[in-house]
Amino acid sequence: MSESSAGYNEPAHSDDRPLRVLVIAGSQRRLNSCPGLDSKARALMHRMVGRLPIGWQVDHEDIGNEHGKPKIQACNACVSSSMALCVWPCNCYGPDSTTQPDLLWDLHLYERLARADAWAFIGPINWYAPTTNFKLLFDRLVCMNGGNPRPDLIDKKNTLLAQQLERSALWAQLSKNHLQGRTAAFFCYGDLGAADIGEDGRPKLLRDKAWFDPQDEPFSDERNAYQGVVWQCRYSGIEVPDGLWQHADIGVGQIYADSQASDLKDEPEVMKLFDGWVERFAAFVERKGFIADVEQAERGAKSTTNQR
Structure with missing residues (x-):
């Protein structure tokens, strides 16, 4: 849906709270870890x-x-056995577990996503795709699209009961x-192979260069590396306007050591592009206004599982 066709005439207003947004960085790198x-x-x-x-x-x-x-623990693909086995929010794991510690629950991200009117995701492209951490996050968010809010009806995780529930008239209710109605924005960036790519478009280290044609790469628009998570949002009732799905090239032709966060100051066009994306996000969210019943949604996003 384009920004011009979003169909919002007047933003919803509330005297009780400000607009709420959640911004998530999805790179694997952290200052206090391996790199x-x-x-x-x-x-x-x-x-x-x-x-x-x-x-x-x-x-x-x-x-x-x-x-x-x-x-973030991996999704167990409960939905493939029965949609009703995929519980909202995910009950395959729980907060503060000592046996299967899960960052998604430990950070209360289900509740924080439910609490917000809009989300913004920022991350690099890793091999034509989102980062591992973003992929794990969105795999575990499959339950926001039709997940079962009543695990008590399936004895928490009984597959046969879940299949029976999915076939019943109650399931349609x-x-x-x-998380219907919220807005999501994506800013992804890549280096087009950095200094590793030769003039022919193939990796310099590659010996057998006839094995593939770089013209046959998966997509010509680099932002499509994130198309899977964008469409997951759209199918889940989360609005992702085209203007808030942005890509930037960073560090093209450079060695990786010379393309760090501290070097962003040397990429003025990238920073201009990023700031423009932020401005569009702010304008869109302001115009769209508040999502109703976020407090109820937040209560519904609390864990029903406590695994130790």
């Missing part, structure tokens, strides 16, 4: 937080890897997009 250098995504996240309107309630999170800390 010892912070990511560009984290730097851009903080830049965005500083440029959003005063008076908004701006939440932000870096889901990068931290040595010795929990990671229970299944819904749980």
